[in-house]
Amino acid sequence: MSAQDVAPLRRSRPRAAWHTGTVVETRRETPSAARIVLDVPTWPGSDAGSHLDVRLTAPDGYQASRSYSVATASPGGQVVLAVDELPDGEVSPFLVHDLRPGDQVELHGPLGAFFVWRPGESTRPVQLVAGGSGVVPLYAMAAAHGAAADATPFRLLYSARTPDDVFFADELAALAGPDLALDLVYTRGAPAGWPDPVGRLTREALAARTLPAEQRPRVYVCGSTGFVETVAVWLQELGHAAADIHTERFGGL
Amino acid sequence: MSFVTRGFSGRKREADPRLPPGQTLVQDWPVLSAGPTPRVDTDDWEFTIRDETGADHRWSWDELLALGVEDVTVDIHCVTHWSKLDMGWRGVSLDKVFENVESEHEYVMAHSYGGYTTNVPLEDLLDGRAWIATEAEGEPLDPEHGGPARLLVPHLYFWKSAKWVRGLTMMPDNDPGFWEQYGYHLYGDPWKEERYW
Numbered sequence: 001m002s003a004q005d006v007a008p009l010r011r012s013r014p015r016a017a018w019h020t021g022t023v024v025e026t027r028r029e030t031p032s033a034a035r036i037v038l039d040v041p042t043w044p045g046s047d048a049g050s051h052l053d054v055r056l057t058a059p060d061g062y063q064a065s066r067s068y069s070v071a072t073a074s075p076g077g078q079v080v081l082a083v084d085e086l087p088d089g090e091v092s093p094f095l096v097h098d099l100r101p102g103d104q105v106e107l108h109g110p111l112g113a114f115f116v117w118r119p120g121e122s123t124r125p126v127q128l129v130a131g132g133s134g135v136v137p138l139y140a141m142a143a144a145h146g147a148a149a150d151a152t153p154f155r156l157l158y159s160a161r162t163p164d165d166v167f168f169a170d171e172l173a174a175l176a177g178p179d180l181a182l183d184l185v186y187t188r189g190a191p192a193g194w195p196d197p198v199g200r201l202t203r204e205a206l207a208a209r210t211l212p213a214e215q216r217p218r219v220y221v222c223g224s225t226g227f228v229e230t231v232a233v234w235l236q237e238l239g240h241a242a243a244d245i246h247t248e249r250f251g252g253l
Numbered sequence: 254m255s256f257v258t259r260g261f262s263g264r265k266r267e268a269d270p271r272l273p274p275g276q277t278l279v280q281d282w283p284v285l286s287a288g289p290t291p292r293v294d295t296d297d298w299e300f301t302i303r304d305e306t307g308a309d310h311r312w313s314w315d316e317l318l319a320l321g322v323e324d325v326t327v328d329i330h331c332v333t334h335w336s337k338l339d340m341g342w343r344g345v346s347l348d349k350v351f352e353n354v355e356s357e358h359e360y361v362m363a364h365s366y367g368g369y370t371t372n373v374p375l376e377d378l379l380d381g382r383a384w385i386a387t388e389a390e391g392e393p394l395d396p397e398h399g400g401p402a403r404l405l406v407p408h409l410y411f412w413k414s415a416k417w418v419r420g421l422t423m424m425p426d427n428d429p430g431f432w433e434q435y436g437y438h439l440y441g442d443p444w445k446e447e448r449y450w
Contacts, residue, residue: 015436016436016449020256053334055255055275056258056261056263057255057256057257057258057261058257058258058261058262058263059257059262062262062263063255063263063274063275064261064263064277065275065277065334066334067333067334090263090264090277094260094261098260098261099260100259100260103258103259103260104256104258104259105258106255106256106258111436111449112435112436113435113436114287114431114432114435115287225283225284225397229284229290229397232288232289232290233289233290235289236289242288242289242291242367242368243288243368245288245289246287246288247286247287247288247289249283249284249285249286250283
């Protein structure tokens with residue numbers, strides 16, 4: 001194996017380390033989620049799609065850690081997370097409801113060098129498929145693509161319950177256009193005059209509103225386990241190679 | 254560098270000494286994998302150990318089960334901070350599989366249907382510490398959880414318990430597998446929190 005073969009893996013990338021993040025802003029993202037902006041002076045930068053661990057410590061030393069996708073980040077700058085509250089959760093309700101500007105949390109990252117997209121690395125088109133809060137790492141990729149003015153064709157199919165449940169709605173609307181084909185599927189309620197049926201994503205809608213397999217897109221799918229399992233099976237039935245389908249799941253069976 | 258997070262008291266408070274540091278007890282069973290779920294029929298399933306001579310030792314599904322299945326109850330710990338305790342599994346001990354395999358090599362690369370790999374020291378697979386698991390909690394393994402068969406190495410983080418396992422290759426060196434190349438620890442002891450390098 002030549003050095004060139006291993007270059008994508010060995011490519012210098014930030015090594016995961018512990019960082020202190022100071023909350024700059026927290027605001028409602030959707031009815032169940034908060035956007036959290038952290039000032040992280042030591043953050044080394046991270047590839048779009050990567051994640052980090054948030055660690056919280058109680059006064060008696062009890063600790064809880066959870067992984068969250070990074071929505072946007074810049075080296076030595078701000079790290080933006082979007083955290084969906086899990087019913088009966090331990091960490092997400094605290095992050096969504098109790099975190100205030102000035103609070104500090106421990107962060108470990110950046111983590112995950114597989115479910116990432118890097119500008120300039122490949123000219124293969126990219127199809128993103130998001131279910132609910134699974135859009136966060138995919139939004140990071142779309143934003144990085146836009147910021148880099150990368151010429152790779154990008155398309156995002158995003159399944160959300162209602163317009164209120166769309167994460168980064170304004171940012172995605174601003175990115176949509178020639179550089180990002182944005183397809184929204186509403187499962188519970190759509191805006192007035194919405195042309196498409198409201199309901200769960202179907203195989204037909206997936207086929208009609210994603211890049212065809214003949215274009216050999218790299219496909220990134222993120223959402224609940226059920227969503228990702230369903231979509232990944234359909235994608236393969238539509239001719240996409242398993243190796244072209246990258247997945248990130250949350251939740252159990 | 255840990256410091257108290259203002260306002261955080263924690264709610265779950267598992268004091269169970271079987272829970273490694275940084276782990277949270279879950280009741281459901283999260284699914285994590287890098288790509289689509291391979292679906293492999295037991296009729297087509299085959300398990301192979303390749304030794305340093307290049308020779309393959311092969312077992313069909315029935316041949317594997319004929320080595321003798323056993324029930325084990327173990328705790329599992331995922332690097333993404335969840336653990337399940339007292340899980341009932343059924344599978345074939347790797348001691349049985351290795352009974353007739355001679356190798357000087359000290360490391361193993363596990364290979365899966367779908368292309369996943371993970372590296373494990375051979376000694377961590379022997380002496381009753383690892384299985385090829387075919388059932389969990391009384392049911393055949395779901396494809397999402399690695400069915401029809403996955404490696405079960407409960408004393409290491411669960412990414413070492415390769416789903417959809419199809420074989421092992423003996424290695425002289427501890428070469429990194431899939432996640433290990435992407436920054437996960439070469440060994441992965443949950444009690445030492447060997448998550449990343």
